[in-house]
Amino acid sequence: MGRIQVRQLDNPDETISFPHGENQVVRLGELVVGRDVHQPGWHWAEHVQPIVGTEWCEFTHRGFVASGQMGVRMNDGEELVIGPNSVFEIPPGHDGWVVGDEPVVTLDWAGAEGWASPPVEGERIVTTILFTDIVDSTVRARQLGDVAWKRTVGHHDERVRAVLAAFRGREIETAGDSFLAVFDGAARAVRCGAALVRALATIEVPIRVGIHSGEVELAGEQLRGIAVHAAARILALAGPGEVLVSATTRELAEGSGLRLRSRGRYPMKGLEGEREVFALESD
Incomplete structure (x- = not known):
């Protein structure tokens, strides 16, 4: 018989900080859930791209926007703004940024970890x-x-x-x-x-x-x-x-x-x- 599992995002298993943002991750067995907080002025191309070294974010993200406005641009030119209470799926090959003066807070259940951390060479x-x-x-x-x-x-x-x-x-x-x-x-x-x-x-x-x-x-x-x-x-x-x-x-x-x-x-x-x-x- 399975058992109930509860984890608190305020006490994450892992926290990754990067310029103007933070990625907090909790794990429930094989499920990984992440809370990302992006401060005004955050832009993936400026603040994460130098860390991971790829031209675009190559992770698929599925999640929910809890607050703020998130701009997304795909490598084929498609662009949109995702607002609060939106459930999203963003395929690989994208850029992202905070729109306006309010922080963007998202909960991700796909692509929740690793997207802001480069693999160590070798x-x-x-x-x-x-x-x-x-x-x-x-x-x-x-x-x-x-x-x-x-x-x-x-x-x-x-x-x-x-x-x-x-x-x-x-x-x-x-x-x-x-x-x-x-x-x-x-x-x-x-x-x-x-x-x-x-x-x-x-x-x-x-x-x-x-x-x-x-x-x-x-x-x-x-x-x-x-x-x-x-x-x-x-x-x-x-x-x-x-x-x-x-x-x-x-x-x-x-x-x-x-x-x-x-x-x-x-x-x-x-x-x-x-x-x-x-x-x-x-x-």
């Missing part, structure tokens, strides 16, 4: 890595033509980003028809993989997913390490609509209720020995 962490790509993308692009294919990829990207945000995945990079993301939970990454397959099937875009858990090196906005290569090799073994995971990810997800069936052992280019991989079975 820092090594244990994470779960998820790769996706569109099956037979070259053939599909030729069949559809450039204009229709561009539209399809745009719909694909929108759905992938929405699902990643729902499962608290962090997008690392995208290249054409593929995505690389990381998660702080193995079971959540596997469930996200299944949700991605379902979401893309609704627009008739078959994808495959490869997942591995291991230690990686954070180098700016990039991931480095053998674990990244292992995840890519697992992706290459997957078929249309299939979610394949490594033995390490399977062990970390033990007790989650996920049904993972062995697909055998395979040699993987650049890695020692053979590695066992497991396929997620649908309910």
